[in-house]
Amino acid sequence: MGHAKNPVMAVGTTTTILQKLFELNGAGVTELSNHLDITKGTVHNHLTTLEENKLVVRDGDEFRLGLRFFEYGEHVKNQHKIYQVGVPEADKLAEETGELGNILVEEHGLGTYLYRAEGENALSLDTDIGSRVYLHQTALGKAILANLSRERVERIVEEHGLEPSTEQTITTRDALFEELAEVRERGYAIDSQERAEGIRCVAAPVITNDGVVRGSVSVAGPASRMRGEYLETTVPDLVERAANVISINLSYT
Known part of the structure; x- marks a missing residue:
């Protein structure tokens, strides 16, 4: 239960988005932005980066956690x-x-x-x-x-x-x-x-x-x-x- 001396804010934001995707069982950019009070642009950038790294998948306008987490x-x-x-x-x-x-x-x-x-x-x-x-x-x-x-x-x-x-x-x-x-x-x-x-x-x-x-x-x-x-x-x-x-x-x- 230690605390990072120099926390990387982007990692914290990504983790928050992933947690909310988990809780909502998938969501779109606007919904996540409203839930988390994070700009839609920031949410979109994080989600597309996660998608490129095969950690989330897109279904129309909605994103959800990918099966790579199952592998992990x-x-x-x-x-x-x-x-x-x-x-x-x-x-x-x-x-x-x-x-x-x-x-x-x-x-x-x-x-x-x-x-x-x-x-x-x-x-x-x-x-x-x-x-x-x-x-x-x-x-x-x-x-x-x-x-x-x-x-x-x-x-x-x-x-x-x-x-x-x-x-x-x-x-x-x-x-x-x-x-x-x-x-x-x-x-x-x-x-x-x-x-x-x-x-x-x-x-x-x-x-x-x-x-x-x-x-x-x-x-x-x-x-x-x-x-x-x-x-x-x-x-x-x-x-x-x-x-x-x-x-x-x-x-x-």
Whole structure:
């Protein structure tokens, strides 16, 4: 979460335009100019340069992100060793529980889903592979935060805040640090409808033998099924086992 000493303004403008194209699922020059308060000439120059570099494509008067980003994304995903060794364990979690098995990593203070395995009863959620989420709102994120230094967590909260998603979301630092202490003691985290109403999740951190938290793995399902002994014992045992296997494989490969 460093800051450039001499930021290149053109790069910042390009990034802003790409982000808005992503959010709007494609847009024309005028629409982008109005959304971003950037002159149409500047927007057009950036878009045509991106088009020449095969990063965006034009469909009539509208531009959208190009498939080159898919190529980049696949490359980045496969570069993560936790993805390489974690997929079989996430698949096993999904098969054993019938729910969603997930792998998440932290980057720039946010969580990114690297992989998702669907069991036979899995719900359809709004978090696809590549989706970014606030760490404090999810069991996956809290499992990671609990194993970072307090200073690092403080910096993440300072940058991203404690935005609520539901009435159950943690929104104060005191409550967050109290929760993270419980996660460390318990060995796993629970998301009790803190990001999405009706959804519960159990997650365990993936920590290599050098003490570094590499990510987290989880099972997510509807609150109607994720309750009682199943939530408190059965699923945590499965998730912790999966996290342990991934941790060992990461440490010695």
